[in-house]
Amino acid sequence: MSDLALPAAAVPAAPAGASYWAGVRKRLMRDPVSLVCAAVLLLMLAAILLAPVIAPYGPYTGSVLRRLKPIGFPGYVLGTDEQGRDMLTRLLFGGRLSWFLGITPVVLAFGVGGLLGLVAGFAGGWVNMLIMRTTDVFYAFPSVLLAVAISGALGTGIGNAILSLTLVFIPQIIRVTESVTTGVRNLDYVESARASGAGAMTIVRVHVLPNVLGPVFVYATSLISVSMILASGLSFLGLGTQPPEPEWGLMLNTLRAAIYTQPLIAMLPGLCIFVTSLCFNLLSDGLRAAMDVR
Amino acid sequence: MILYILRRILYTVPIALAVGFVCFMLVQIAPGDPINAILPADAPKEVADMLRRAYGLDQPLPVQFWLWLTHVAQGDLGRSLATGRPVTADLANAVGNTLVLAVAAALIGFVAGSVLGGAAAAWRGTAVDRGAIGLAVVGVSIPHYWLGMVLVILFSVLWPILPATGISSDGSGSWAWDMAHIPHLILPAVTLAVIPTGLIARTVRGVAGDILNQDFVTTLRGKGLRPFGIFRHVVKNAAPNVLAVMGLQLGYLMGGSILVETVFNWPGTGLLLNTAIFQRDIPVLQGTILVLALFFVAINLAVDILQTAIDPRVRRG
Amino acid sequence: MPPDSANPPGAAPPLVHARDLTVRFVTRDATVHAVNGVDFDLAQGEVLCILGESGSGKSVTLRALMRLNPPGVTRVSGTLRVGGHDMVAASARAVADLRGGLVSMIFQEPMTALDPIFTIGRQIRETILRHEKVSGAEADRRALELLELVQIPSAKRRLAAYPHELSGGLRQRAMIAIALSCRPKLLLADEPTTALDATVQIQILLLLRQLQRELGMGVVFVTHDLGVAGEIADRIAVMYAGRFIEEGPTGALMRAPLHPYAQGLLGATVHGQRRGTPLTTIPGSPPNLERLPEGCAFAPRCPYTEPACLAAVPAPRRPVPDRAARCIRVPDTAQPPAGIAA
Numbered sequence: 001m002s003d004l005a006l007p008a009a010a011v012p013a014a015p016a017g018a019s020y021w022a023g024v025r026k027r028l029m030r031d032p033v034s035l036v037c038a039a040v041l042l043l044m045l046a047a048i049l050l051a052p053v054i055a056p057y058g059p060y061t062g063s064v065l066r067r068l069k070p071i072g073f074p075g076y077v078l079g080t081d082e083q084g085r086d087m088l089t090r091l092l093f094g095g096r097l098s099w100f101l102g103i104t105p106v107v108l109a110f111g112v113g114g115l116l117g118l119v120a121g122f123a124g125g126w127v128n129m130l131i132m133r134t135t136d137v138f139y140a141f142p143s144v145l146l147a148v149a150i151s152g153a154l155g156t157g158i159g160n161a162i163l164s165l166t167l168v169f170i171p172q173i174i175r176v177t178e179s180v181t182t183g184v185r186n187l188d189y190v191e192s193a194r195a196s197g198a199g200a201m202t203i204v205r206v207h208v209l210p211n212v213l214g215p216v217f218v219y220a221t222s223l224i225s226v227s228m229i230l231a232s233g234l235s236f237l238g239l240g241t242q243p244p245e246p247e248w249g250l251m252l253n254t255l256r257a258a259i260y261t262q263p264l265i266a267m268l269p270g271l272c273i274f275v276t277s278l279c280f281n282l283l284s285d286g287l288r289a290a291m292d293v294r
Numbered sequence: 295m296i297l298y299i300l301r302r303i304l305y306t307v308p309i310a311l312a313v314g315f316v317c318f319m320l321v322q323i324a325p326g327d328p329i330n331a332i333l334p335a336d337a338p339k340e341v342a343d344m345l346r347r348a349y350g351l352d353q354p355l356p357v358q359f360w361l362w363l364t365h366v367a368q369g370d371l372g373r374s375l376a377t378g379r380p381v382t383a384d385l386a387n388a389v390g391n392t393l394v395l396a397v398a399a400a401l402i403g404f405v406a407g408s409v410l411g412g413a414a415a416a417w418r419g420t421a422v423d424r425g426a427i428g429l430a431v432v433g434v435s436i437p438h439y440w441l442g443m444v445l446v447i448l449f450s451v452l453w454p455i456l457p458a459t460g461i462s463s464d465g466s467g468s469w470a471w472d473m474a475h476i477p478h479l480i481l482p483a484v485t486l487a488v489i490p491t492g493l494i495a496r497t498v499r500g501v502a503g504d505i506l507n508q509d510f511v512t513t514l515r516g517k518g519l520r521p522f523g524i525f526r527h528v529v530k531n532a533a534p535n536v537l538a539v540m541g542l543q544l545g546y547l548m549g550g551s552i553l554v555e556t557v558f559n560w561p562g563t564g565l566l567l568n569t570a571i572f573q574r575d576i577p578v579l580q581g582t583i584l585v586l587a588l589f590f591v592a593i594n595l596a597v598d599i600l601q602t603a604i605d606p607r608v609r610r611g
Numbered sequence: 612m613p614p615d616s617a618n619p620p621g622a623a624p625p626l627v628h629a630r631d632l633t634v635r636f637v638t639r640d641a642t643v644h645a646v647n648g649v650d651f652d653l654a655q656g657e658v659l660c661i662l663g664e665s666g667s668g669k670s671v672t673l674r675a676l677m678r679l680n681p682p683g684v685t686r687v688s689g690t691l692r693v694g695g696h697d698m699v700a701a702s703a704r705a706v707a708d709l710r711g712g713l714v715s716m717i718f719q720e721p722m723t724a725l726d727p728i729f730t731i732g733r734q735i736r737e738t739i740l741r742h743e744k745v746s747g748a749e750a751d752r753r754a755l756e757l758l759e760l761v762q763i764p765s766a767k768r769r770l771a772a773y774p775h776e777l778s779g780g781l782r783q784r785a786m787i788a789i790a791l792s793c794r795p796k797l798l799l800a801d802e803p804t805t806a807l808d809a810t811v812q813i814q815i816l817l818l819l820r821q822l823q824r825e826l827g828m829g830v831v832f833v834t835h836d837l838g839v840a841g842e843i844a845d846r847i848a849v850m851y852a853g854r855f856i857e858e859g860p861t862g863a864l865m866r867a868p869l870h871p872y873a874q875g876l877l878g879a880t881v882h883g884q885r886r887g888t889p890l891t892t893i894p895g896s897p898p899n900l901e902r903l904p905e906g907c908a909f910a911p912r913c914p915y916t917e918p919a920c921l922a923a924v925p926a927p928r929r930p931v932p933d934r935a936a937r938c939i940r941v942p943d944t945a946q947p948p949a950g951i952a953a
Contacts (some may be wrong), residue, residue, distance in 0.1 A: 136309060137309060137316060138316075140309050140310075140312070140313045140590060141313070141316075141549065142545055142546045142549030142550050142586070142590055143550075144546070144549060144550035144553070145549035145586055148552055148571075149317075149579070150320070150323075152567070152571035152579060153320040153321070153323050153324040153576075153579065154324065155324070225434070229435075229437045229438075232437060233437065233439060233553050236556075237553065237568060237571075238572065249437075252439070252443070259443060259447050260451055263447040263451060266447070267440075269440075270437055270439075270443065273437045274435065274440060278436075280435075281434065285431070
C-alpha cells in the first residue's frame with residue numbers, strides 16, 4: 001500500500017528549471033479566476049497603502065452628531081459608524097492592520113517552520129523525531145483554540161496576536177515541509193547525486209530547496225486566507241487590536257450593536273474580510289494548479 | 295488489530311501529557327501575578343502570601359506541574375478566581391452546550407459537504423462541479439462570525455422568524471430538547487457548519503474523483519453495474535478518508551466554536567473562555583482549554599481506530 | 612477483413628461483426644485517432660488474438676466491443692454488432708445489461724482491477740445478482756462453484772478474502788471467475804498475463820484455453836507477446852496505428868508473415884531463432900495518432916517504401932483465401948468477393 005501514503009505526490013518529477021516557471025506563468029495568465037482575484041487584491045492593496053492620501057477624513061475623527069448615518073449620506077459615501085466616524089475612511093485604514101495581521105504570521109511561520117521542516121526532513125534520525133513529535137503536540141489543539149489560548153494567556157495587543165497566530169501556523173508548515181523534503185530526498189536523482197559524492201549543502205541548495213520551496217510556498221499562500229479570518233477573529237473577540245484603532249474584525253465587533261439600526265453598515269467590515277480571504281483562497285488554488293502541486 | 299489499538303492508545307498517553315504541559319505553561323507565560331488579579335491592589339502582603347501557598351504557587355515549577363497534574367487526574371481543575379466556584383461545575387454545563395452545537399453543526403456540514411462534493415465528483419468538469427466547488431470555496435473563505443451576523447440580520451431583524459441570541463427563551467442556561475431551545479440552535483449551528491461543509495465538499499470531491507479514476511471502476515462498469523451500483527463501491531472506498539476528515543472537523547468545531555458562541559451568546563465553552571480571558575481567570579482558561587484539547591485528542595484516537603476497523607487493507611495488513 | 616458473404620444464408624450470424632470500426636478520443640486540446648477502420652468477424656467458440664505494440668489501438672478496439680472506453684471523450688463510428696446487438700447505437704442502459712452477461716472482460720492488472728475493499732465473494736455475487744434473478748444464497752453457491760472452476764485451492768476460504776490477500780496468479784483467477792460468473796458468450800482479455808510471473812503466465816493461459824473450450828466461448832485476446840498469441844489463438848490480427856495490417860490463421864501467419872511490420876515483429880523476438888543469429892529490430896517509432904499520415908502508416912519505418920505507399924492507405928490484399936495484409940507488395944491473387952469494406 002505504499003502508494004496510499006506516498007508524500008512524494010507533492011514532489012515535482014524533475015528539478016524545477018526556468019522553463020517550469022515560464023509554464024507556471026503561462027498557465028496563470030490563462031486562468032481568468034486567478035487574474036480577477038489578483039487584480040482585486042492589488043487594487044485593495046493600493047487603496048489601503050494610499051489610505052492617508054485618498055481617505056476623505058482622519059481615521060479617528062468622529063462626531064456624536066453624525067452617528068450611524070446610512071450609506072450614501074451626503075459627505076459620507078459609506079455612511080458613519082457608531083461614533084460618527086466616516087466608514088470609508090475607517091475601512092481603508094482598517095485594511096492596513098487587517099492585512100498586516102493576516103499576512104505577517106504566515107510569513108514568519110513560513111520562515112521558521114520551513115527551516116525546521118527542512119532540517120527535520122533532511123537530517124532524519126533523532127532530530128526529525130524531536131521536531132516532529134513536538135509538532136504532534138501542537139496538532140492536538142484545534143487551531144482556533146490554540147490561537148485564542150495563547151493570545152488569551154499573553155493578553156491583548158497586536159504583537160501577541162501575531163505571535164499566537166505564528167505559533168499556530170509553524171507546526172502546519174513544518175509538517176508539509178518535512179513530508180515534501182523527505183519525499184525529495186528519496187528521489188532517484190538526489191540519491192544518485194549523493195552517491196556521486198555531492199556535499200550535503202550542495203544537495204540541499206541544488207536539489208532539495210527548489211523542489212521543496214514550491215509546494216511549501218503554495219501551502220503557505222493557502223494559509224493567508226485562514227490567517228486573515230483568524231486575525232480578524234481575535235480582534236473581533238477583543239484580543240488583538242484595541243480601540244480606537246481601525247481594524248476590520250474590531251470594527252465588526254463594535255458595530256454589532258448597530259445591526260438593528262444600520263444593518264448594511266454593520267456588514268461592511270465583514271464583507272471586506274470575506275472578499276480578501278476569498279481572493280487569497282482562489283489565487284492560492286490557481287497557483288496550486290499552475291504549479292502542478294497536489 | 296487489538297495490538298494496533300493498544301499501541302495507538304499508548305501513543306496517545308504522551309500526547310495527552312504534553313497537552314497538559316502546554317495548558318499548564320499557559321499560566322506561566324501569562325504576564326503578571328494571577329494572585330494580583332483577585333486581590334485588591336492594597337491587600338496586605340501576608341494575605342497574598344497565604345493565597346499563594348494555598349494555590350501552591352510558591353513551589354518550584356516541576357512541583358507545581360506535578361501538583362496540578364495529580365489534581366487534574368482526580369477531576370479537580372481548581373476554583374474560578376472570579377466566582378470561587380469549582381471550574382469543573384461551570385465547565386460541565388458549558389461542555390454540554392457546546393457539544394450540542396458542535397454535533398448539530400457537524401451533522402449539517404457532513405450531509406451538505408458530502409452531497410456537494412459527491413455531486414461535483416459525479417459530474418466532474420460540468421457546471422454542477424463548478425457550482426459545488428464555488429460554494430465550497432466560499433464556505434472556507436467566509437469569516438463565520440460575520441456570516442452569523444448576516445444570518446441574524448436576515449432571520450431575526452429583517453424577517454424575524456428565529457431568535458438572535460441565547461440558548462433558550464425560558465431563561466435556562468443549559469440545553470434541553472424542547473421548543474424553548476431548539477429554535478435557538480438553528481442559526482448558530484448553520485453558521486458553524488459552513489467551514490466543515492466547505493472542507494468536506496473539497497475532500498469528498500477529491501477522494502471520490504481519485505476513486506472514479508481507478509481501474510476497478512472500469513471492471514465494475516464491465517460487470518454491467520449501473521451508476522447506483524458503482525456509487526456503493528465509491529462510498530465504501532471513500533469512507534475511511536472521509537470519516538477521518540469528518541472526525542477532525544468535529545474536534546475543530548468543539549474547540550473552534552468560540553467566535554460563533556460569542557456572536558450568538560451561546561453559553562458554551564467558547565463563551566466561558568471569552569469571559570475567563572477578560573477577567574484573567576486563569577484556572578477557568580486553563581481548565582477549559584485542557585478539556586477541549588483532550589476531547590480533540592480523544593476524537594483523533596477514535597477516528598484512527600474506526601478508520602482501521604473499516605479498512606480491510608490496514609486491518610489485516 | 613473476412614467478406615460479408617462468408618456467412619452463407621442460414622448459418623448462425625457471427626458473434627462479433629465489425630465493419631470500418633473507428634474510435635477517436637476528442638478533447639479540447641487534441642483528437643487522437645486510436646482505431647481507424649477495423650473489420651473482422653468472430654465466430655462462436657473462436658479465439659482471435661490482436662497483436663501489437665502499446666499504442667497500436669488494440670486495447671481500445673477491445674474496449675470498444677463492450678463500449679468501455681472513457682465516456683464523454685470517446686467517438687465511435689462504423690458498424691459493430693455483438694451477439695446481434697448494435698453496440699454503436701444501443702442506449703447506455705441496454706449496453707450495461709449486456710456487460711458482464713453476454714460479454715465480459717478480464718484485465719491486465721488484477722491488483723488494481725479488483726475493488727480492494729470488497730471480498731472476492733462479494734464481487735462475484737454482485738455480478739450474478741446484477742444479471743440474474745436468483746437468491747443471495749444461490750449466488751453465493753455459484754460463486755463457490757466459479758472459484759472451483761478457475762481452480763483456486765481452498766475456494767471456500769478464498770470467498771471471504773480481500774484481493775490483497777491473494778497472490779497475483781490467484782487474483783487473476785478470481786478476476787476470471789468474476790468475468791465468467793454469468794456464462795458470457797464472448798470473453799475479452801486485455802493482456803491478462805502480462806503482469807504475472809512467467810510460470811504463472813503459462814498456468815493462466817492453459818486455464819483460459821481449457822475454459823474457452825469447455826464453455827465454447829468466443830475470445831478476443833489482446834497481447835504484445837507473440838508467444839502468448841501462438842499459445843492461445845486460432846487466428847491472429849496484427850495491429851499498427853489503429854488498423855489490422857495483417858490477419859490470418861495463427862500457424863500460417865507466424866510461419867510466414869506477409870506485412871513488413873509483421874515480419875519485423877516476428878524478427879524482433881527470440882522465438883525459434885538459431886543461436887548466433889542477431890536479433891533484428893524495427894527502426895523508428897510508431898506514428899503520432901494525433902496526425903496520421905495519408906498513406907501507409909508504417910511507410911516511414913519500412914525498408915521497402917515506394918511512392919505508391921505514401922499516396923493512400925493500402926487496401927487489404929489476399930494472396931490466399933483466409934489471409935490478408937494491407938501492403939501493396941502482397942499479391943492480391945485470391946480474388947475477394949465484391950462488397951468488402953476496406
